[in-house]
Amino acid sequence: MDFGTVDLTPEQEAFQREVRAVLGEIMTEEVHEHERRTGDGFNEGVHLALGSRGWLFPAWPVEDGGAGLDRVCQRILALEIARHQVPTITMGTTNLVWAAVELSCDPELTAELKPEVAAGRVRFCLGYSDPEGGSDIAGATLRAVRDGDEWVLNGSKLWTTGAHNCQYTFLLTRTDPEAPKHKGLTMFLVPLDAPGVEIQAIRTYGGERTNAVYYTDVHVADRYRMGEVNGGWATLQGPLSAEHGAGRPDDGLSDIAMFMGTREFERAIDAAARWAKRTSRPDGTLVADDPAFLDRLGRLAVSTEASWVTPAAMGRTKSSLSFIAGIAELMDMVGPEAVLAHGAEGAIEGGEIDFAHRFAQGTATYGGTTEVFKGMIAQHVLGLPRLNLPGSKQWVR
Ligand SMILES: Cc1cc2nc3c(=O)[nH]c(=O)nc-3n(C[C@H](O)[C@H](O)[C@H](O)COP(=O)(O)OP(=O)(O)OC[C@H]3O[C@@H](n4cnc5c(N)ncnc54)[C@H](O)[C@@H]3O)c2cc1C
Numbered sequence: 517m518d519f520g521t522v523d524l525t526p527e528q529e530a531f532q533r534e535v536r537a538v539l540g541e542i543m544t545e546e547v548h549e550h551e552r553r554t555g556d557g558f559n560e561g562v563h564l565a566l567g568s569r570g571w572l573f574p575a576w577p578v579e580d581g582g583a584g585l586d587r588v589c590q591r592i593l594a595l596e597i598a599r600h601q602v603p604t605i606t607m608g609t610t611n612l613v614w615a616a617v618e619l620s621c622d623p624e625l626t627a628e629l630k631p632e633v634a635a636g637r638v639r640f641c642l643g644y645s646d647p648e649g650g651s652d653i654a655g656a657t658l659r660a661v662r663d664g665d666e667w668v669l670n671g672s673k674l675w676t677t678g679a680h681n682c683q684y685t686f687l688l689t690r691t692d693p694e695a696p697k698h699k700g701l702t703m704f705l706v707p708l709d710a711p712g713v714e715i716q717a718i719r720t721y722g723g724e725r726t727n728a729v730y731y732t733d734v735h736v737a738d739r740y741r742m743g744e745v746n747g748g749w750a751t752l753q754g755p756l757s758a759e760h761g762a763g764r765p766d767d768g769l770s771d772i773a774m775f776m777g778t779r780e781f782e783r784a785i786d787a788a789a790r791w792a793k794r795t796s797r798p799d800g801t802l803v804a805d806d807p808a809f810l811d812r813l814g815r816l817a818v819s820t821e822a823s824w825v826t827p828a829a830m831g832r833t834k835s836s837l838s839f840i841a842g843i844a845e846l847m848d849m850v851g852p853e854a855v856l857a858h859g860a861e862g863a864i865e866g867g868e869i870d871f872a873h874r875f876a877q878g879t880a881t882y883g884g885t886t887e888v889f890k891g892m893i894a895q896h897v898l899g900l901p902r903l904n905l906p907g908s909k910q911w912v913r
Pocket residue numbers: 641642643644645646647648649650651652674675676677678720724726878881882883884885886887888891903910
């Protein structure tokens with residue numbers, strides 16, 4: 517593995533300065549406050565500002581609404597977006613779905629959507645998880661029934677994050693209940709302003725906003741179908757694999773791990789380090805001069821670094837599990853003030869450690885739970901037999 521750094525050309529350095537200046541201007545305190553208040557993972561003003569510079573799809577040519585950036589500049593942009601804490605949940609889901617739109621949507625619809633998506637005016641969310649169980653994704657129950665040139669949808673989805681900020685959901689439906697479960701599925705791009713769609717907010721312990729979405733006699737034209745009827749499992753594979761880290765260019769400029777909140781853990785560690793440098797023990801010594809504290813902090817920092825360089829599914833599992841265990845240890849090291857939330861009297865470092873602790877818990881669930889990933893690693897990486905857990909709904913049929 518090459519851990520070498522990249523020497524930037526003068527043009528790339530100028531681009532880095534430009535990105536820092538632009539993000540420094542648009543990532544105002546109001547934007548951060550909006551994110552803390554809503555948990556949306558999205559800010560329309562910021563999203564449109566990025567779109568206006570072609571930075572939502574930076575690799576696309578300028579004439580397609582992108583910025584025509586080379587790989588190094590794409591990486592510079594991605595790193596600065598992360599460093600400036602730009603809310604990117606809806607940006608991420610839109611990116612995941614777009615690749616499937618290009619492959620599987622009606623070409624006329626794709627051409628209509630492309631400039632809108634690039635500009636940030638059209639956004640997509642992921643309508644996979646059923647209320648009955650999100651891990652068993654192929655067990656989807658939301659029904660789509662053909663009616664002439666249209667389809668009629670009935671059912672519900674849980675955890676459709678960003679639905680209230682998106683124009684379409686990439687929806688997994690059941691079109692043939694008699695077929696084996698992977699063979700009776702069809703994907704649609706469903707306009708979220710269609711009559712019969714109802715979005716209800718869910719706020720998580722980690723402060724994120726997600727949604728339950730109800731579909732009652734929702735009529736969708738056949739042009740919004742993606743891929744073959746009953747071929748939904750194939751249509752879904754691209755976005756699912758991309759979410760799990762597949763398909764990233766192997767040029768040393770992509771994330772190695774499947775990102776699951778490592779940055780929030782790093783921010784909490786930095787917050788604890790700053791706190792330690794200005795906080796004294798009762799005997800008058802600085803916390804930052806305590807070798808035991810430094811040893812523990814150093815081990816946590818190393819564990820985040822290890823998560824960054826652990827690939828794909830292993831990285832997803834490691835980053836989440838080491839974040840959950842590590843943030844609890846960090847709270848123990850800092851003490852009672854660490855549990856005070858942003859805005860509470862006596863909160864330290866803007867409540868960064870409390871936020872990271874709450875946020876960490878959800879990272880074991882979304883995008884597929886760590887338990888499910890451990891099963892996939894056992895089966896597909898280690899070549900062990902498929903798990904057969906007595907009592908699991910997955911195998912009780
Ligand atoms: C904040 C948040 C945002 C989300 N955003 C989205 C989104 O935008 N779109 C979307 O479609 N979904 C989204 N999800 C859903 C997420 O993908 C599911 O929650 C996840 O896949 C788990 O599904 P479940 O919650 O229904 O749990 P279940 O599938 O009911 O699982 C329950 C428990 O059983 C365990 N389990 C299940 N199957 C297995 C197995 N095979 N092996 C071992 N253990 C197993 C699980 O680990 C878990 O502990 C989001 C979830 C959260 C919390």
